[in-house]
Amino acid sequence: MTQQVLKVDGMTCGGCANGVKNALLAVAGVDAVTVDLASKAVTVDYHGAAQPAAWQQAVEDAGFDVIAD
Numbered sequence: 001m002t003q004q005v006l007k008v009d010g011m012t013c014g015g016c017a018n019g020v021k022n023a024l025l026a027v028a029g030v031d032a033v034t035v036d037l038a039s040k041a042v043t044v045d046y047h048g049a050a051q052p053a054a055w056q057q058a059v060e061d062a063g064f065d066v067i068a069d
Contacts (some may be wrong), residue, residue, distance in 0.1 A: 006031050006041070011040060023058040023059060029050025
């Protein structure tokens with residue numbers, strides 16, 4: 001399993017965090033998601049053919065923005 005950290009803007013509460021988490025868990029290849037509201041960091045555990053571009057789209061479709069590094 002591999003991890004990648006995304007910075008996500010627009011999360012203000014636990015409901016927002018759950019929305020982002022559920023959106024990412026619906027993406028093929030994503031095994032687990034951990035959200036840290038304070039730092040806006042979302043850690044994605046994934047395997048195989050997981051597509052990071054699909055993660056960004058899932059976050060945006062849920063109403064949030066991925067912050068480029």
